[in-house]
Amino acid sequence: MTAKALNATLMKVASEMLESLAFMFSTPEGTDFDPPDIGEFRILFVEFHGPFSGKLVLMAAEETLPELTASMLGVEESEIMSEHMEDALKETLNVVCGNLLPRIAGEQAVFNISSPVGMSRIELDALLQVRQPMAKVMLDLDSGSWMFWLFQSAG
Amino acid sequence: MGMNILIVDDSSVMRQMIIKALNMSGLPIGELHQAGNGREGLEVLDRNWVDLVILDINMPVMNGEEMMLEMKQHPAYGDIPVVVVSTEGSATRIERMKALGALFVHKPFTPEIIRDTIQSLLVTGDQP
Numbered sequence: 001m002t003a004k005a006l007n008a009t010l011m012k013v014a015s016e017m018l019e020s021l022a023f024m025f026s027t028p029e030g031t032d033f034d035p036p037d038i039g040e041f042r043i044l045f046v047e048f049h050g051p052f053s054g055k056l057v058l059m060a061a062e063e064t065l066p067e068l069t070a071s072m073l074g075v076e077e078s079e080i081m082s083e084h085m086e087d088a089l090k091e092t093l094n095v096v097c098g099n100l101l102p103r104i105a106g107e108q109a110v111f112n113i114s115s116p117v118g119m120s121r122i123e124l125d126a127l128l129q130v131r132q133p134m135a136k137v138m139l140d141l142d143s144g145s146w147m148f149w150l151f152q153s154a155g
Numbered sequence: 156m157g158m159n160i161l162i163v164d165d166s167s168v169m170r171q172m173i174i175k176a177l178n179m180s181g182l183p184i185g186e187l188h189q190a191g192n193g194r195e196g197l198e199v200l201d202r203n204w205v206d207l208v209i210l211d212i213n214m215p216v217m218n219g220e221e222m223m224l225e226m227k228q229h230p231a232y233g234d235i236p237v238v239v240v241s242t243e244g245s246a247t248r249i250e251r252m253k254a255l256g257a258l259f260v261h262k263p264f265t266p267e268i269i270r271d272t273i274q275s276l277l278v279t280g281d282q283p
Contacts, residue, residue: 069168098262114213115215
């Protein structure tokens with residue numbers, strides 16, 4: 001799969017999952033971007049092992065989390081607590097990763113996907129300095145942007 | 156009398172989404188139990204009567220496949236119907252779970268899919 005096709009696949013899966021999980025609609029913002037220096041974001045990653053191994057990183061604007069969480073849980077935004085938002089974001093990343101990998105590696109491929117964990121901005125910057133992502137996409141939602149990077153492990 | 160259902164998923168948000176889907180389904184629901192991984196799920200089975208297990212695959216400590224294998228070896232749990240609700244996209248692993256008797260629902264799901272899958276268990280009275 002070419003880099004362009006990988007980006008398109010990641011974009012399609014991410015937008016489909018956001019729509020299915022939380023009825024949130026996104027607009028593709030492209031693949032030529034750097035992590036923004038302003039605004040509040042949460043960064044998570046999930047590691048996977050299988051025919052190829054690596055990690056999928058998500059950087060999500062804080063402003064998008066109440067709507068995501070309220071929609072997933074079916075409650076009002078005023079009822080949401082911070083740990084719900086973290087968990088909703090983790091589950092969304094997990095679902096995106098679980099649906100992305102078979103579209104890249106085929107339906108017979110078996111991957112083990114670890115639980116999503118948080119990542120600091122310093123860790124993300126360091127990762128981007130030493131590793132070129134296989135794919136990267138940015139989606140624009142009503143209240144902020146989401147960015148994904150797909151990395152393949154060395155070796 | 157309602158079904159007692161155990162939901163095993165490491166995401167509390169996903170457990171709530173499944174509960175929401177169950178409550179919308181119109182199915183006769185009894186007690187709802189929750190567990191964050193397969194090991195906790197087996198502990199819930201030790202302490203409670205459960206009619207149906209809704210099970211994720213990728214979880215820490217003990218994953219869904221491991222829990223199901225242990226259930227199958229236990230005389231009291233071997234016949235409890237299992238619906239796997241997972242992001243799992245590997246046809247190989249899905250077939251392995253189906254071979255153990257599980258029905259499969261892919262995440263993301265709609266409440267209707269959860270309802271129809273459980274109803275198919277009630278109609279047939281057994282697993283595929």
